[in-house]
Amino acid sequence: MSLSPVRRRVAVIGTGAIVRGSHLPALRAHADRTELVAAVDVDQDRLDAFRRQAGAEVAGYTSTGAMLDAVRPDLVVIGTPPSLHREQTVAALKAGAWVWCEKPLCLSLAEYDEIAAAEEASGAYASVVFQHRHGSGAVHARELIAGGELGAPLVAHCQTTWHRDAAYYSVPWRGRWATEGGGPTMGHGIHQYDLLLHLLGPWEEIRAMAGRLVHTTESEDVSTALVRFRSGALATVVNSVLSPHEVSRIRVDCADATVELTHLYGHRNEDWTYTPAPHVPAERAAAWRTPAADVPSSHTAQFGALLDAWDAGVRPPGSGQEARGTLEFAAALYKAAFTGQPVRAGEIAPGDPYYEAMHGGHPDWAPEEQPA
Secondary structure: OOOOOOOEEEEEEOOOHHHHHHHHHHHHHOOOOEEEEEEEOOOHHHHHHHHHHHOOOOEEEOOHHHHHHHHOOOEEEEOOOHHHHHHHHHHHHHOOOEEEEOOOOOOOHHHHHHHHHHHHHHOOOEEEOOHHHOOHHHHHHHHHHHOOOOOOEEEEEEEEEEEOOOOHHHOOOOOOHHHHOOOHHHHOOHHHHHHHHHHHOOEEEEEEEEEOOOOOOOOOOEEEEEEEEOOOOEEEEEEEOEEEEEEEEEEEEEOOEEEEEEEOOOOOHHHEEEEEOOOOOHHHHHOOOOOOOOOOOOHHHHHHHHHHHHHHOOOOOOOHHHHHHHHHHHHHHHHHHHHOOOEEOOOOOOOOHHHHOOOOOOOOOOOOOOOO
16 A cells, blocks of 8 residues: 655745746645645735645645745745745744745845855755756766766857836836846846756856846846866856847757757757767767657746755755855856956855855945935
8 A cells, every 4th residue: 555645735926927827836746745724925816826726725825924824835936026935034034934935035246145054954955946957868978978978078158138118117126126136137047047057057257247228227138158167168148138039048069069048038958959979970969869758947846856855854856055056156157247247157255245145245336325
């Protein structure tokens, strides 16, 4: 007689579009392992609409603290604006709950280290949504590259060229350092270069530029970077919200093959292409094809991996040093862009202004002081 899997009691904080469109389907896909018991939103009408969609049995709260005290959930899913993530994550960890939070997990390395301290004190874990690592095509590509099947990685390109208009930035928290943490480097391209880091491993040095070319925002609307990896591979990274032809792309040229991913907001096996070098036999190249089972990159795929980690009693993907490394890459890109100097991995530490804020207090980029 087999035992039924343990169902984790889940609460969501924030009931906007990302939670309705991505987190709720992920919870439903894993309904044999989770039970949605509560939702929090400061907007009562939005909360009521979410409860009608999610089910009347979901308790509603307008206060995170009240929900944590009353419900004591096993897992908290956070889909609020970025400036709220650190406070809500720390509160959930202190209540003993695991956390699965939309990107970015927080707005600075200083905030991340606060979350890490709360993790250590509670024994619970906080994971950030980096779903592009979890499609079957990404899993397969990483295995091939890490295993040396494609030869040494040499040259790479990572591109997030999207388009956002003025109406997009009319939402008050967007485009501001204190509430979004940055522009497309933090809010858009982070998924794609997180996957690049996942494929290529540790980086050593970054040089960058950033600009406000169109939008009247505090943060940038485009950034570009040159990156040297520990392996010796060189890469370019482009993050833009100025691009009419929207595309997300990664290309890695290895000694024996080029692997390319082209998509927009999510990928399937068919979005990955392998081109062998002339010296590679056809039978070897045939073995690189993506697996028959097609698991799209999605919140559902990452959520399953998180639950697997919980069942195994190990740290979930998208947490710990793995997640901190992606945030450090963002901070280093900003520091390199705003100072005009190369930045090395591990350089940004307590006492460095870019540890406390992505703008680093740079006079051309820091937010203006608000009148008292």
